[in-house]
Amino acid sequence: MAQEETDKAIGKDMEKELASYFPFWEKLEERQRADICSHAVSSRYSKGTFVHNAAEECVGIILVRSGQLRVYIQSEDGRDITLYRLFSGDTCVLSASCFMEEITFDILIDAEEDSSLITVRPDIFRSLAKENIYAENYIYKQTAERFSDVMWTMQQILFMSFDKRLAVFLIDELAKAGGDTLYITHDQIAKYTGSAREVVSRMLKYFEGEGLVKISRGKVCVLDRKRLKELT
Amino acid sequence: MAQEETDKAIGKDMEKELASYFPFWEKLEERQRADICSHAVSSRYSKGTFVHNAAEECVGIILVRSGQLRVYIQSEDGRDITLYRLFSGDTCVLSASCFMEEITFDILIDAEEDSSLITVRPDIFRSLAKENIYAENYIYKQTAERFSDVMWTMQQILFMSFDKRLAVFLIDELAKAGGDTLYITHDQIAKYTGSAREVVSRMLKYFEGEGLVKISRGKVCVLDRKRLKELT
Known part of the structure; x- marks a missing residue:
């Protein structure tokens, strides 16, 4: 009983936190919110560890509670190029790109500092984006912002x-x-x-x-x- | 009177054509459709001419009826890098990036062949995207697709x-x-x-x-x- 209450309390806290990251939260139905909450996972990554490797495992949407992540691409011969970094309060949707057919490139993500994250499984978002235009739009809008980050980086490198x-x-x-x-x-x-x-x-x-x-x-x-x- | 009828007929043809480019067409109100139609312009560009220069003039959304366009970025010293090309049936939303605050980079567009285009003024889309989530979502989704094109190109160049x-x-x-x-x-x-x-x-x-x-x-x-x- 006590455990159940604790779980409920944690659930409430998680819901509050997710609402602060996702501007479309109030456009969701109750069951959709519950669905995201029950598939959102708190996790910690130590400095220097691997968070996401699209080719092997699509981690899903990442919400950064604290720490620092580096998002990069890698050539076949192991050279890599940093696209952008993620800090406390940032969201990464490209780590859920496995469910966006428009995104055909793979990124990798490392923890550059000890980091505390929430990740939401990509399959949950796949169905949510199909059902709810506001959730879908959020993802593409975030993607457009990252596009700008990446273009800036590329211009630095190329020009x-x-x-x-x-x-x-x-x-x-x-x-x-x-x-x-x-x-x-x-x-x-x-x-x-x-x-x-x-x-x-x-x-x-x-x-x-x-x-x-x-x-x-x-x-x-x-x-x-x-x-x-x-x-x- | 005859002129008016011709105008109406052209208006109908234009509406049909716009509907074939914009998947969100049926989600618009009548007045929104009329608004786009009345701000959609048919134009021709000769091979080798400039279509869009974000810094000087934001041409708006481009629909390619025929021909070939080259979308590129340019360094301060005049070197340029081709991001992608547009062919018959393609749409370009980055040429309307002046109204998307998420997009902070400038692109240029040249006609590589004699080209026939429809352009829709960016300010019309700015208000439409604010009013209609489907129109907004279309634009960001298109942007995400271009992001993939650009990443492919960049990987070619860098790796x-x-x-x-x-x-x-x-x-x-x-x-x-x-x-x-x-x-x-x-x-x-x-x-x-x-x-x-x-x-x-x-x-x-x-x-x-x-x-x-x-x-x-x-x-x-x-x-x-x-x-x-x-x-x-």
């Missing part, structure tokens, strides 16, 4: 010269990390900026020569943020 | 080595043109594949050396389609 891109990356990371030092390897920077490690090392060396940064093992210390910003 | 990309391009163009000869310059190939002309010329020369193609001024003749295909 910006790499000194600009590296400067943008370092400044963005500093803004997130605080302070002047980034604990990051050249390999990681290459991964995140979609370049080769050699290119990153060469450009960092060039930046060091210019007095913009100081490089040491696993660390990049920014010495002249103002001039680095001018590069962007 | 495939250029020999593969060039082979894919030549085979795709052959399929459209028929026969074995493409009337295209190295400059044009570079533009369409998002590479430098020098890179294209070098790779074509390499293909020629391999007996895959024969190059002459403004022309690429494919000699060994089977082996070219194997490259892809």
